[in-house]
Amino acid sequence: MEIGFLGLGIMGKAMAMNLLRNGFKVTVWNRTLSKCNELVEHGALVGETPAVVVKKSKYTIAMLSDPSVALSVVFGENGVLGQICNGKGYIDMSTVDADTSTKISEAITSKGGYFLEAPVSGSKKPAEDGQLVILAAGEKALYDDAVPAFDVLGKKSFFLGKVGNGAxxxxxxxxxxxxxxxxxxxxxxxxxxxxxxxxxxxxxxxxxxxxxxxxxxxxxxxxxxxxxxxxxxxxxxxxxxxxxxxxxxxxxxxxxxxxxxxxxxxxxxxxxxxxxxxxxxxxxxxxxxxx
Amino acid sequence: MEIGFLGLGIMGKAMAMNLLRNGFKVTVWNRTLSKCNELVEHGALVGETPAVVVKKSKYTIAMLSDPSVALSVVFGENGVLGQICNGKGYIDMSTVDADTSTKISEAITSKGGYFLEAPVSGSKKPAEDGQLVILAAGEKALYDDAVPAFDVLGKKSFFLGKVGNGAxxxxxxxxxxxxxxxxxxxxxxxxxxxxxxxxxxxxxxxxxxxxxxxxxxxxxxxxxxxxxxxxxxxxxxxxxxxxxxxxxxxxxxxxxxxxxxxxxxxxxxxxxxxxxxxxxxxxxxxxxxxx
Amino acid sequence: MEIGFLGLGIMGKAMAMNLLRNGFKVTVWNRTLSKCNELVEHGALVGETPAVVVKKSKYTIAMLSDPSVALSVVFGENGVLGQICNGKGYIDMSTVDADTSTKISEAITSKGGYFLEAPVSGSKKPAEDGQLVILAAGEKALYDDAVPAFDVLGKKSFFLGKVGNGAxxxxxxxxxxxxxxxxxxxxxxxxxxxxxxxxxxxxxxxxxxxxxxxxxxxxxxxxxxxxxxxxxxxxxxxxxxxxxxxxxxxxxxxxxxxxxxxxxxxxxxxxxxxxxxxxxxxxxxxxxxxx
Amino acid sequence: MEIGFLGLGIMGKAMAMNLLRNGFKVTVWNRTLSKCNELVEHGALVGETPAVVVKKSKYTIAMLSDPSVALSVVFGENGVLGQICNGKGYIDMSTVDADTSTKISEAITSKGGYFLEAPVSGSKKPAEDGQLVILAAGEKALYDDAVPAFDVLGKKSFFLGKVGNGAxxxxxxxxxxxxxxxxxxxxxxxxxxxxxxxxxxxxxxxxxxxxxxxxxxxxxxxxxxxxxxxxxxxxxxxxxxxxxxxxxxxxxxxxxxxxxxxxxxxxxxxxxxxxxxxxxxxxxxxxxxxx
Structure with a gap:
C-alpha cells in the first residue's frame, strides 16, 4: 500500500518508521528535508513538497507540530490542495483545534478528496511502540482504508463520526x-x-x-x-x-x-x-x- | 496462633473465614451469636462475650459496623476492657473516626494492652479473596505480631506510625x-x-x-x-x-x-x-x- | 449643539428624550422610522438613514440592541461609514463585544472620524432619569466634546483610555x-x-x-x-x-x-x-x- | 433600670458607656477591675465579681472576648451561676459558638433564670455610636425587657427565636x-x-x-x-x-x-x-x- 507521510518530528518519525517496518511503501516529506534521510535508509521514498507526496499516494498522513503548520501544509505553495482530488485521502493526525480541522476538511472535500481527523492519545514512547490510541472522525470510507495503517501505529483506533468528534x-x-x-x-x-x-x-x-x-x-x-x-x-x-x-x-x-x-x-x-x-x-x- | 475476632458482618465473616482456612485458631464473637455457626463448622471456637474472646486470645481483631458499636464492644458490659491487659493486643479494623479511635486506644493502653487501628481499603470481594489493603497504625510490636494474619487478610499491609494515621x-x-x-x-x-x-x-x-x-x-x-x-x-x-x-x-x-x-x-x-x-x-x- | 442619535429602543428613546429636554438639537434615526414620531413632538429632527444623521451632526450617538445591528448600522447600505469623515465623531453606547467594538473603531478612524465606545451601567429607569453610569473609551477629544451630553444622560461618566477598556x-x-x-x-x-x-x-x-x-x-x-x-x-x-x-x-x-x-x-x-x-x-x- | 454589665474590652466599655449616658443604672465588672474606673466617673457602680453584679441587677449583659472567657464567667468561682435565679436575666452579647451558647443557656435556665444570646454585627465605631445590629435569640420575655437597652446600644435589634438562631x-x-x-x-x-x-x-x-x-x-x-x-x-x-x-x-x-x-x-x-x-x-x- 502506498502511503504519504508529512511531518517527521518526534512523533511523526516514529510513526513513519513503524509503517516502513510493517511493509508499507511510504513517501515522506519534512520541512527540513534532511530529516528524511534516516527513513530513506529504511526504504522510504522522499517527496519534495506536500503536493508531490499527495500525488504519489492513495492517502497521506500528516503529523504536524501545530495548527499554523497544519494549515500551511495544506493551503501553502505546493501544498496538499494542489494535488488532492477524487479518490485520494488526507488524514490529519496532528492535534489541532476544531476551527483548523474544519477549514482543512472543507478544503479537502471541496476538491473531491476524503478527509479524516485522527488525533492521538499517547506521546513519544507509545508512538515508537505502535501503542497510540487513535481518535478518528470524518469520512468512514477513508477510515476503513486506513485501518491497516492504524493497526500498525496504535493499539486501538476509534471511528467517532463526523469531523470534530476526534478533537x-x-x-x-x-x-x-x-x-x-x-x-x-x-x-x-x-x-x-x-x-x-x-x-x-x-x-x-x-x-x-x-x-x-x-x-x-x-x-x-x-x-x-x-x-x-x-x-x-x-x-x-x-x-x-x-x-x-x-x-x-x-x-x-x-x-x-x-x-x-x-x-x-x-x-x-x-x-x-x-x-x-x-x-x-x-x-x-x-x-x-x-x- | 490464637486470635480473637469480633464482628461477623459481611466483611468480618469473610475475614475470619480466611484466617481459619489458613490455619489460625480463631475464637469468634458476634452480637447475634447464631452468626458464629458457619464459622464453627470451619473450626472456630465461640466466645460468649467480647471479654471472653479477649481472655482466650493473644490478640483480638474487631470488624464492626460503626463507631457506636466499636465503642460499646470495648466499653460496654463484658466488653474488651474487662480482660485486656499487659501482653494482649486489640486491633480495630473497623472504619471509625479519629475521636473514636483515640478513645479506644487510650482505654486499651491504660490497661497495659497494645492497640492498633487498621482500617481497610476494599469491600466484600477483596475481603473474601484476602485482597484487602490494610492501613495499620499504633503499636508497632502488635503490628509485627499481626503480620501473619494481615498477610492472609490482605494483599498488602502498611504500618503508618501513630494512632490516627490509618484513618x-x-x-x-x-x-x-x-x-x-x-x-x-x-x-x-x-x-x-x-x-x-x-x-x-x-x-x-x-x-x-x-x-x-x-x-x-x-x-x-x-x-x-x-x-x-x-x-x-x-x-x-x-x-x-x-x-x-x-x-x-x-x-x-x-x-x-x-x-x-x-x-x-x-x-x-x-x-x-x-x-x-x-x-x-x-x-x-x-x-x-x-x- | 447638534447631535445625531441612532436607535430608539427602550434605552435609546429615553436617552434621546433627555438630550432634547436639555436643549440639544438632536437628529434621530430608527430602523422603524415611525418610532421617531414621539421625539419629533419634542423637537427632534429625523434622518432617513444613519448616513444622513451623521452628515448633519458633529457627532452621533448609537444605542443599538446587539452587535449585529451595531455592525450593520455602520457597515450597511446608507450606513455611518458613508458620511463619517475628518472632524466627525461616532459614539457607540451599545453593549457589544470587544471584536465588534474594534471593527467599528478601525473603520471609523480609517475614514478620519473619531470613535468612542461608551457602554453604560444601568437600565430603563436610570436611562429615563439621566442616571446612567457611562464607561467611555477611545478618542479623548471626542470624549471631551461629548461631556455635556454625557452629563445629561448619566450621573457620572468615566474616560477609561483606549478602545476596549469600556467593555x-x-x-x-x-x-x-x-x-x-x-x-x-x-x-x-x-x-x-x-x-x-x-x-x-x-x-x-x-x-x-x-x-x-x-x-x-x-x-x-x-x-x-x-x-x-x-x-x-x-x-x-x-x-x-x-x-x-x-x-x-x-x-x-x-x-x-x-x-x-x-x-x-x-x-x-x-x-x-x-x-x-x-x-x-x-x-x-x-x-x-x-x- | 438596673442593669449589670460584664466585660469592659473595646466593645464592652463603649456599650456600657452608652447605657450610662442614656440614664441606665449600671453595675459593671471586669477581670481587671481598674478598667471600671472610667465608667465609675460616669456614674457606674462596680461589682467585685460576676456573682455580685448578677445579684444586684434585674438582668446582666456580658460582652466577653471569647468562648473560654464566656464560660468561665458563668461557671467559674463567683460566677454568674451563683446568683442567677428566678426572675433574673442573662444576656450574652459575645460572639461564641453554638455549643458554648447552648451550655450557658442550659445552665442559666436550669437555675430558673432567663437567657438570651445576642451577638452583634458591627465593631468599635458602631459600638461607640450606638449603631450596632443586635441578633437576639432565646427567651422572648427577656428580650422584651431588654429592648430599652438594645435601643441605646444598637440601631436595630432582632428577636430571632430559639437559642442558636442569633449565632x-x-x-x-x-x-x-x-x-x-x-x-x-x-x-x-x-x-x-x-x-x-x-x-x-x-x-x-x-x-x-x-x-x-x-x-x-x-x-x-x-x-x-x-x-x-x-x-x-x-x-x-x-x-x-x-x-x-x-x-x-x-x-x-x-x-x-x-x-x-x-x-x-x-x-x-x-x-x-x-x-x-x-x-x-x-x-x-x-x-x-x-x-
Whole structure:
C-alpha cells in the first residue's frame, strides 16, 4: 500500500518508521528535508513538497507540530490542495483545534478528496511502540482504508463520526485527566501536611480502585518537585479551557473541572506554564505572599 | 496462633473465614451469636462475650459496623476492657473516626494492652479473596505480631506510625477517589451532550494514562443511571468533609476537593445519599427547576 | 449643539428624550422610522438613514440592541461609514463585544472620524432619569466634546483610555455582581434551611457593611421565586464567561467567579436562561433527581 | 433600670458607656477591675465579681472576648451561676459558638433564670455610636425587657427565636460577606491585569447596583496592600467553615462559599491569618512558586 507521510518530528518519525517496518511503501516529506534521510535508509521514498507526496499516494498522513503548520501544509505553495482530488485521502493526525480541522476538511472535500481527523492519545514512547490510541472522525470510507495503517501505529483506533468528534473526545479525556491531576496533587499535599509519607500514599493508591498509570508515573517526581515537561501545563490548561467552553455551549455545569482549571491558571500565573502539567502541585504547596 | 475476632458482618465473616482456612485458631464473637455457626463448622471456637474472646486470645481483631458499636464492644458490659491487659493486643479494623479511635486506644493502653487501628481499603470481594489493603497504625510490636494474619487478610499491609494515621490515610485516598468520581461524571456528561458515545469514552479512557478499576467498574452502570450502593454517597461525602476538615487544620486549600464535596452535598440534597457515590452523576445531568 | 442619535429602543428613546429636554438639537434615526414620531413632538429632527444623521451632526450617538445591528448600522447600505469623515465623531453606547467594538473603531478612524465606545451601567429607569453610569473609551477629544451630553444622560461618566477598556470595565463590574448574586442566593437558602426567616436576613443585611441596592431590590422577589427578567441570566452568564476569558488571557485565577459561573450554567441547563439572573437561586434550592 | 454589665474590652466599655449616658443604672465588672474606673466617673457602680453584679441587677449583659472567657464567667468561682435565679436575666452579647451558647443557656435556665444570646454585627465605631445590629435569640420575655437597652446600644435589634438562631444569623451574614470579599478581590485584580485603574473600578462600583460600605471602606487600602486587621482573616475563615458545616447539616450545596473558603485557607497557609480578611486579595495576586 502506498502511503504519504508529512511531518517527521518526534512523533511523526516514529510513526513513519513503524509503517516502513510493517511493509508499507511510504513517501515522506519534512520541512527540513534532511530529516528524511534516516527513513530513506529504511526504504522510504522522499517527496519534495506536500503536493508531490499527495500525488504519489492513495492517502497521506500528516503529523504536524501545530495548527499554523497544519494549515500551511495544506493551503501553502505546493501544498496538499494542489494535488488532492477524487479518490485520494488526507488524514490529519496532528492535534489541532476544531476551527483548523474544519477549514482543512472543507478544503479537502471541496476538491473531491476524503478527509479524516485522527488525533492521538499517547506521546513519544507509545508512538515508537505502535501503542497510540487513535481518535478518528470524518469520512468512514477513508477510515476503513486506513485501518491497516492504524493497526500498525496504535493499539486501538476509534471511528467517532463526523469531523470534530476526534478533537472533542480528546478534550473530554484531557479534562478528566486535568481534574484528576489536581485531585492527586491535593491528596499528596494533604498526606504530607498531615504527617503521612507521600510515598506510602502512592503505594496505597496503586493497590486500590483508583490505581492508574498517571499517578504511578508522575507521583514520585512530583514528590521531588521535578516537573520535566511531558505534557506542558499551559497545554493542559488550554484543553481544560476548551473543554469548559464545550460545556458552556451545551449549558453543562462542571464545577470540578472549573476549579481544576483555575488552579492550572494559578500555576500559569506563577510562571509554571512550560513545565509538566503535574506542576499544578506547586499551587497547593505552601506559598509566600507577594512582596 | 490464637486470635480473637469480633464482628461477623459481611466483611468480618469473610475475614475470619480466611484466617481459619489458613490455619489460625480463631475464637469468634458476634452480637447475634447464631452468626458464629458457619464459622464453627470451619473450626472456630465461640466466645460468649467480647471479654471472653479477649481472655482466650493473644490478640483480638474487631470488624464492626460503626463507631457506636466499636465503642460499646470495648466499653460496654463484658466488653474488651474487662480482660485486656499487659501482653494482649486489640486491633480495630473497623472504619471509625479519629475521636473514636483515640478513645479506644487510650482505654486499651491504660490497661497495659497494645492497640492498633487498621482500617481497610476494599469491600466484600477483596475481603473474601484476602485482597484487602490494610492501613495499620499504633503499636508497632502488635503490628509485627499481626503480620501473619494481615498477610492472609490482605494483599498488602502498611504500618503508618501513630494512632490516627490509618484513618487519615484512608481519608486522603477517599478524597482523591471522590474528586475523581466527580471528574469522571462531568466527563461522561460532556461526552454525551457533545454528541459522543459515552461507552466509547469508557473504551478510550481504559486505554490511556488514567485507566483505573473504578472507571471500568462504575462507568457502564452510571451510563444506565444504575447506582446500587457499594459505597454509599453519604459516606463518601462524609469522608470528603472530614478530609477537608483535616486540610483546614493544616491551613491547606483544596479547591477541587471542595468543589467535589459541594456536588456530593447537592446529591444528598436530591435524596441520593443512600445510593452509590457514583450517583453524583445525577447532579451533572439535566435538572428541572423546583416547582 | 447638534447631535445625531441612532436607535430608539427602550434605552435609546429615553436617552434621546433627555438630550432634547436639555436643549440639544438632536437628529434621530430608527430602523422603524415611525418610532421617531414621539421625539419629533419634542423637537427632534429625523434622518432617513444613519448616513444622513451623521452628515448633519458633529457627532452621533448609537444605542443599538446587539452587535449585529451595531455592525450593520455602520457597515450597511446608507450606513455611518458613508458620511463619517475628518472632524466627525461616532459614539457607540451599545453593549457589544470587544471584536465588534474594534471593527467599528478601525473603520471609523480609517475614514478620519473619531470613535468612542461608551457602554453604560444601568437600565430603563436610570436611562429615563439621566442616571446612567457611562464607561467611555477611545478618542479623548471626542470624549471631551461629548461631556455635556454625557452629563445629561448619566450621573457620572468615566474616560477609561483606549478602545476596549469600556467593555472590559463593564465585564469586571458584572463579574463581581454575578458572584455576589450567587453568594446572596446561597445565604438566603442557608437561612431558610437553618430555620431563619429569609426576610429577616434581608433586614439584617441591609443594616450592615454589605448593604447594597441589588440585595434590597432582588431579595424580596427571590424569596417568592419571582424572577421577571431585568437582566437575563443568560446574559449574566455570558459576561461571567467573558470575564473569565479575560482572566485567562492574563493568567489570572478567579475561583469564586468560576464557581459562580458554573452555577449560572447549571441554571441555564435548567431552562432558566431567559429569567432574571437572580434565578440562579433555583440552583441552590432543593432539586429532584432527573427521571 | 438596673442593669449589670460584664466585660469592659473595646466593645464592652463603649456599650456600657452608652447605657450610662442614656440614664441606665449600671453595675459593671471586669477581670481587671481598674478598667471600671472610667465608667465609675460616669456614674457606674462596680461589682467585685460576676456573682455580685448578677445579684444586684434585674438582668446582666456580658460582652466577653471569647468562648473560654464566656464560660468561665458563668461557671467559674463567683460566677454568674451563683446568683442567677428566678426572675433574673442573662444576656450574652459575645460572639461564641453554638455549643458554648447552648451550655450557658442550659445552665442559666436550669437555675430558673432567663437567657438570651445576642451577638452583634458591627465593631468599635458602631459600638461607640450606638449603631450596632443586635441578633437576639432565646427567651422572648427577656428580650422584651431588654429592648430599652438594645435601643441605646444598637440601631436595630432582632428577636430571632430559639437559642442558636442569633449565632446562625451571624454566620449567614458573614458567609455572604466572605464570598463578596473574594469576588471583590478577584475583580480588583482582573481590572489591574487588564490595564484598568483599580481606583476607577471602585468609583464605578460605588455608583452602581452593588455599591456597599465594605467595598468603599476596604477597596482603597486593599489597592495599597494594606490590611490592618479590623476583622482578622482567620476569624472570617472560621465563620466560613462553620457556615459550610451548617450547610452540610442541611444537605445544602454552596459552591461559591466553598470556593471562597478555600481561598481564605490559602491565605492562612500564606501566613496572613492575623491580617484583615481583605488580605485574601493576596491570593489572587501574582505569586512565586515555592523554592
Amino acid at each position: 472533542k473526545m480528546k478534550l473530554v479525556v484531557n479534562m478528566i485527566m486535568g481534574s484528576m491531576m489536581n485531585a492527586f496533587a491535593e491528596g499528596l499535599e494533604l498526606a504530607d501536611r498531615s504527617g503521612l509519607n507521600p510515598h506510602t500514599l502512592l503505594d496505597v493508591l496503586d493497590l486500590g480502585a483508583v490505581a492508574n498509570p498517571m499517578f504511578k508515573l508522575k507521583g514520585p517526581s512530583m514528590i521531588q518537585n521535578n516537573y520535566s515537561p511531558a505534557f506542558p501545563l499551559k497545554h493542559q490548561q488550554k484543553d481544560m479551557r476548551l473543554a469548559l467552553a464545550l460545556g458552556d455551549e451545551n449549558a453543562l455545569s462542571m464545577p470540578v473541572a472549573a476549579a481544576a482549571n483555575e488552579a492550572l491558571k494559578k500555576a500559569r500565573s506563577m510562571g509554571l506554564g512550560d513545565l509538566d502539567f503535574s506542576a499544578v502541585y506547586e499551587t497547593v504547596r505552601l506559598l509566600e505572599p507577594p512582596s | 487519615k490515610m484512608k481519608l486522603v485516598v477517599n478524597m482523591i477517589m471522590g474528586s475523581m468520581m466527580n471528574a469522571f461524571a462531568e466527563g461522561l456528561e460532556l461526552a454525551d451532550r457533545s454528541g459522543l458515545n459515552p461507552h466509547t469514552l469508557l473504551d478510550v479512557l481504559d486505554l490511556g494514562a488514567v485507566a483505573n478499576p473504578m472507571f471500568k467498574l462504575k462507568g457502564p452502570s452510571m451510563i444506565q443511571n444504575n447506582y446500587s450502593p457499594a459505597f454509599p454517597l453519604k459516606h463518601q461525602q462524609k469522608d470528603m468533609r472530614l478530609a477537608l476538615a483535616l486540610g483546614d487544620e493544616n491551613a491547606l486549600s483544596m479547591p477541587v476537593a471542595a468543589a467535589a464535596n459541594e456536588a456530593l452535598k447537592k446529591a444528598r440534597s436530591m435524596g441520593l445519599g443512600d445510593l452509590d457515590f457514583s450517583a453524583v452523576y445525577e447532579t451533572v445531568r439535566l435538572l428541572e427547576p423546583p416547582s | 472590559k470595565m463593564k465585564l469586571v463590574v458584572n463579574m463581581i455582581m454575578g458572584s455576589m448574586m450567587n453568594a446572596f442566593a446561597e445565604g438566603l437558602e442557608l437561612a431558610d434551611r437553618s430555620g431563619l426567616n429569609p426576610h429577616t436576613l434581608l433586614d439584617v443585611l441591609d443594616l450592615g457593611a454589605v448593604a447594597n441596592p441589588m440585595f434590597k431590590l432582588k431579595g424580596p422577589s427571590m424569596i417568592q421565586n419571582n424572577y421577571s427578567p431585568a437582566f437575563p441570566l443568560k446574559h449574566q452568564q455570558k459576561d461571567m464567561r467573558l470575564a473569565l476569558a479575560l482572566g485567562d488571557e492574563n493568567a489570572l485565577s478567579m475561583p469564586v467567579a468560576a464557581a459562580a459561573n458554573e452555577a449560572l450554567k447549571k441554571a441555564r441547563s435548567m431552562g432558566l436562561g431567559d429569567l432574571d439572573f437572580s434565578a440562579v437561586y433555583e440552583t441552590v434550592r432543593l432539586l429532584e433527581p432527573p427521571s | 446562625k444569623m451571624k454566620l449567614v451574614v458573614n458567609m455572604i460577606m466572605g464570598s463578596m470579599m473574594n469576588a471583590f478581590a478577584e475583580g480588583l485584580e482582573l481590572a489591574d491585569r487588564s490595564g484598568l485603574n483599580p481606583h476607577t473600578l471602585l468609583d464605578v462600583l460605588d455608583l452602581g447596583a452593588v455599591a456597599n460600605p465594605m467595598f468603599k471602606l476596604k477597596g482603597p487600602s486593599m489597592i495599597q496592600n494594606n490590611y490592618s486587621p479590623a476583622f482578622p482573616l482567620k476569624h472570617q475563615q472560621k465563620d466560613m467553615r462553620l457556615a459550610l458545616a451548617l450547610g452540610d447539616e442541611n444537605a445544602l450545596s454552596m459552591p461559591v462559599a466553598a470556593a471562597a473558603n478555600e481561598a481564605l485557607k490559602k491565605a492562612r497557609s500564606m501566613g496572613l491569618g492575623d491580617l484583615d480578611f481583605s488580605a485574601v486579595y493576596e491570593t489572587v495576586r501574582l505569586l512565586e512558586p515555592p523554592s
